[in-house]
Amino acid sequence: MSFTNVSIREALQLPEGSKARIRGWVYRRRIYGDKAFVVVRDSTGIMQTVVAKGSTIDFEKAENITIESAIEVEGTVKNDPRAPGGKELRVTSFKIISKAEPFPITASASREFLLDIRHLWVRSRKMTAIFKVRNTVFRAIHDYFKNKGYYEVQCPMFITAAVEGGATLFEVDYFGEKKVYLTQSSQFYLEALIYSLEKVYTVAPSFRAEKSRTRRHLTEFWHAEAEAAWAGLNDMLKVEEELIAYIVERVLEENQQELEFLKRDISALEGVKPPFPRISYTEAIEMLKRKGIKVEWGEDLGADEERALTQEFEKPFFIYGYPVKAKAFYHKTDPQNPKVTLSADLLAPEGYGEIIGGGERIADKNELIRKIKDFGLNPDDYQWYIDLRKYGSVQHAGFGLGIDRTVMWICGLDHIIDAIPFPRTIRRIYP
RNA sequence: GCCGGGGUAGCUCAGCCAGGUGGAGCGCCCGGCUGUUAACCGGGUGGUCCCGGGUUCGAAUCCCGGCCCCGGCGCCA
Known part of the structure; x- marks a missing residue:
């Protein structure tokens, strides 16, 4: 028998006259006179098949x-x-593996409805294209870190103390005996592990009970975090820009078709090469004031401010030196300027905003305890974290990358929920 | 948490302001059409008008309470 199973991508490359067998799901069906046009979809693409009335049984099935x-x-x-696509399959055998009930998704589906039936919407060509880009992004993150000598580690999801603010923790009942929380970040555990492996990274979900209703927030998001011993802020910025540039390069290499399908402006991505601009928080405030936006030094940058800044840059850019009070307690204060921290965020251009937050951590025990108290927190809750500063503490720095936001930016999406197969937001945990 | 918008057929919506026997398009079913491209044309099918209470002779429509969803802000990755 001369039929071979091929993917649709392969079938579309076969020379005319080749015999092929494809399998997949019916994407469109059009009946016209004595022909049935059945467009088939698989993970690699779509292809039109034509069933003519001559083959009576098969025609009825196709019709x-x-x-x-x-x-x-x-x-x-x-x-x-x-x-x-310029090529079709003239059908000689039409076999139904599983006949579908009337599919609920039609052209006029709303965003809300598509979220209700997300388990079916993931089949769409748009979602499929995004998932392929997302796959490349994850793979590139692992490849980058491995090439740079980082060890991959795994950290717990159940934790007992907050990394970020306490109000954003999801509480979980632990055998009815005590309360634990879902992790907001693996950072503290990575900090512990640098004393073993020196350079570590992890890719894991983080959970934040922020009641944020924006197009950039998930309550469960994927977080790529890295931490390195003997590293300062500038060492980390270099890692961050290399990582982002590498991710974008890989997507441009491997996902041309997907970016095209998503109508992404590829030229905007092609310029994403190091070095990325670095501006200080103070400079950012001045830039905003020149643009006529009212901001005061010391305030954190809001969504409007961030958006205004991203318009000034063609590629991702760093804002470093945030005021002490605008950042979490573990950031090291700049010895040259005690009003600011050795921290930096990376903002994606085109209005996408923050995708990385990071910086140098406090290495000194007493400075850390003082800072915890300054922030109104209880040092007893951070005992093991303080412990790390007692036994051979060294300078170290790290960062966290929001992977879903990165996918959103690279794909040019207008909402983060489309960057992940099954999004969790403040209002949505189904399906 | 705050501000704004919404819930009517399987889906997208109109009807609500100004109360009087619920509509359209798509889907689905039937028929037609000699290659369609989200096919097209004709006919048919389809309803707990989000839930509860109130006003009224009469409520999808007005009033009160509740639930759910969407957009934005603050916060963050």
Whole structure:
């Protein structure tokens, strides 16, 4: 038998006259006179198949097929300008694997409805394209760190003390005996592990009970975090810009078709090469004032301010030296300027905003305890974290990358919920 | 948490302001069409008008309470 199973991508490259068998799901069905046009979708693409009335049994099957039915089709590849993609399969055998009930998704579906039936919407070509880019982003993160001598580690999701502010913790009942929380960040555990492996990274979810209703917030998001011993702020900025540039480079290499399908402006990504501009928080405030935006030194930058700044840059850029009070307690104060920290955020251009937060950590025990108290927190809650400063503490720095936000920016999406298959937001935990 | 918008057929919406037997398009079913491209044309099918209470002869429509969703802000990655 001369039929071979091929993916649709492969089938579309076969010479005219080749015999092929493809399988997938019905994407479109059009009946016209004595022909049934059934467009089939698999993970690699779509292809039109044509069933003619001559083959009576098969025609009836094709004529009555429903959208999203699983089918297996054999036929001959034929070049035809009328077919989408210029090639189609003239069907000789049409086998139904599983006939679908009427598919609920039609052209007029709303964002809300698509979220309700997300488990079906993930089949869409848009979602599929995004997932492929996302796959490349994750792979590139692992490849980058491994190439740079970082060890991958795994940290707990159940924790007992906050890393960020306490109000944003999800509480979990632990055997009815005590309360634990879902982690907001693996940072503290990474800091512990640098005394073993020196350079470590992890890719894991982080959970934040922020009641944020914006297009950039998930309550469960994917976090790539790194921490390195013997490193200061500037060493880390270099790692961060290299990492981002590498991720973008890989996506441009491997996901041209997907970016095209998503109508992403590729030229905006091609310029994402190091070095990224570095401006101080103080400079950022001045830039905003020149643009006529009212801000005071010492305030954290809000969404409008961030957006205004991202318009000034063509590629991602760093803002460093945030005021002490605008950042979490573990950031080291700049010895040259006690009003600011050795911290930096990386903002994506085109209005996307913050994708990385990081900086140098406090290495001195007494400074750390003082800072914890200054922030109105109880040092007893951070005992093991303080402990790290007692036994051979060294200068170290790290950062956290919001992977979903990175995917959102690279794909040019207008909402973060489309950057992840099953988004969790303040209002949505189903499906 | 605050501000704004919304919930009517499987889906997208109109009807609500000004109360009087619930509509359209898409989907689905039937028929037609000699290659369609989100096919097209004709016919048919389809309703707990979010829930509870109130006003009224009469409520999708007005009033009160509740639930849910969407957008934005603050906060953050």
